[in-house]
Amino acid sequence: MPKVLIVGDEAVNGISHVCNPKKTRVISFPGDTVSDLTRKVLSLTADQPDIESLVVHVGANDVAKQKSEILKKDFNILLNTMGKLKMKLFLSGPIPSPQWGDDKHSRLDMINKWLIKICSASSVTFIDNLWIYWQHFHLFGRSGRNLNKHGIKLLTANLFHFINKDSNMFWHKSTFSSP
Template sequence: MVRHVRVHGGRTFCRLGARIKEVESSALQMCAQHSSASTLVLDARIGDIKDQQSETLKRDFISMVDHMLDTGKRLIISGPLPPTRYGDVTNSRLRQLDLWLKGFCLGRSIPYVDSFIAFLNRPHLFKSDGLHPNQEGSRLLSVNIDLMLRSCTTTS
């Protein structure tokens, strides 16, 4: 999950290193606590990717999305970012997840914020750990999410 994302009229909650089940539980609690919120943006950068169990990850993600849709809130998925220091295998797996999520969201008519290409081979957008966006990267991600929120608002 990501910190330091600022979206007009929204609040950001972060659970670093969270796995899908933890994200789902937290998101359901937030929906209950903030019942007036109309939209939920879920960040797809989750700790499960390091387990290298793609089919389990997909199944858990589908289950989480189904539960989030049951809340009646509009759902937007923000896709993964390509880390700069974790090698080709991790980047390839994240790219495959990004492509799968994009297709999954399209099939479910869920708006998808695709920032993968915008961050690819741009280490200056990441902190020194190569994983988390720095201030400039957080600003870019915030703009991408805000644009998606605004486009969903105008088309709804």
């Protein structure tokens, strides 16, 4: 039985091709928002009692559409729902699309700072993906919306870095700054 369950929006689509299916199960819900996944988390984990770690990757669809205060409320509900589970919990933050301008990037940066703070006060470890992908166009497919194979491998490595680590640390933007 898999020990890690990764649930998320379209960004997690290709992860299953990189992971060992005996150890990791990946479920993708393209187009899902934070509130959509919140409604699914408990039933998805109830079906898999051997899961030791849950990663929820979501938020990019919300950043593109919603106001920040509504998104914060939705994330709070998700974190409260995740807090009911008895396993290692991870929230993988939104990946910025290369099509986003400075306005959406600024909103995502603000949301990430808030998520770092709110997750550090909970049982959920936040995985910040913002600075790994911001302005790194080579990690996306031609459409600019989906990760290419290099972007997927990097996301998978980042997720498992945190899953296999016990601390609540996150990647800092200087780690991935362009030369």
